Amino acid sequence: MDEQYLHYDNDRKGLRVNRIEDIEMTNPFVSVRCDDRRSRLPLQGRFPLRSQFRFSELARVITDAWVNNAGKPVSADKVYESVEKMLRINMVLATVDMRPESPWNWRVEFIRSYGIPTTLLDASRLQQSRHLAEFPERPYIERHVIAACKKAEEIGRPNFGKFDGKINDIKVAADWLILPDTSGQGRWCIALFEIHSISSSGRPTRFDDVDLSILQLLREGLSAREIGIATQKSARTVEHRIEKMKARTGVNAIVQLLTTAW
Numbered sequence: 001m002d003e004q005y006l007h008y009d010n011d012r013k014g015l016r017v018n019r020i021e022d023i024e025m026t027n028p029f030v031s032v033r034c035d036d037r038r039s040r041l042p043l044q045g046r047f048p049l050r051s052q053f054r055f056s057e058l059a060r061v062i063t064d065a066w067v068n069n070a071g072k073p074v075s076a077d078k079v080y081e082s083v084e085k086m087l088r089i090n091m092v093l094a095t096v097d098m099r100p101e102s103p104w105n106w107r108v109e110f111i112r113s114y115g116i117p118t119t120l121l122d123a124s125r126l127q128q129s130r131h132l133a134e135f136p137e138r139p140y141i142e143r144h145v146i147a148a149c150k151k152a153e154e155i156g157r158p159n160f161g162k163f164d165g166k167i168n169d170i171k172v173a174a175d176w177l178i179l180p181d182t183s184g185q186g187r188w189c190i191a192l193f194e195i196h197s198i199s200s201s202g203r204p205t206r207f208d209d210v211d212l213s214i215l216q217l218l219r220e221g222l223s224a225r226e227i228g229i230a231t232q233k234s235a236r237t238v239e240h241r242i243e244k245m246k247a248r249t250g251v252n253a254i255v256q257l258l259t260t261a262w
Helices: 055-068 138-155 209-219 224-231 235-249 254-260
Strands: 004-007 014-017 023-026 029-034 037-042 091-097 107-112 159-167 170-180 188-200
Touching: 055 170, 055 188, 138 159, 138 170, 138 188, 188 254, 209 224, 209 235, 209 254, 224 235, 235 254
Parallel strands: none
Antiparallel strands: 004 014, 023 029, 029 037, 091 107, 091 188, 159 170, 170 188
C-alpha cells in the first residue's frame, strides 16, 4: 500500500503509516503505530488523515468491526465509524433502516456521498436521504438495494458484489459491500460502495470490422495516423469514421465513444 501521512493542525510534521492495521481511531484521538511506538494525535476538529485507502482495505476494516460486534444489539454507527472518516471521494457509505415491514418504507441515510463532479446525473439528488419508495429508480432499488439487504440478512454475514449496469440510461460500474444487523434481528444494514466509473450509455450501435478495429486501436492509445497504417486506411478516413461513430452513438468525445461502444 502507498505510504500515508498524518498531518498535525498545529505544525507541518507527519508520521508515515505503511499498513491500515497501524491506525486506530478512538475519538478524539488517532492512534498510530510508528517504529514500534504508539503515538496519540488530537483530532482538533477534523480528521487529519489523507485518505488513500483501497476499497478492499476499508472493506476489511469495517468487516472486522462487524465481526467484533457480532451478536450484539449495537447501532449501525458502531460498525461504520471504523471507516467513516477514511473514505475516498468516489465512495459512498449509507445505512438502511429495515425495521418497517414493507421494504418500500425502509429509509436510507447517506453518511458519506459520492463527491466527484459529473454532468451525466444529479448525484446530489440521488443521494438524498429518504424512504425507498421515494426514489424514482424503483427497479434499480428493488434489485440492488432491497434484494442485497435481504440476502445479507438471510446469510447472516457481510456480502460482497459488483454492479455494472445502468441507472437512468447512465452506465455505472461499482464494487459494493452490504453488512447486516450484527444482532441478527434485521433492524438495519450498511452499504459501502466504490464507484469506478459513470459514463454515458449512448445509443446501441453495430459497427463493421473496420470501425471495431479503429475502436480497439484507440483504446490502445494509437493516433489516427498510426491506426491508418494498421488498418490500411488514410488518417483522414480514420478521423471521418471516428466522427461518424460518435454521431451514431450520440456522444461528443472519443473518451465517451470508447466507454459506450462494444
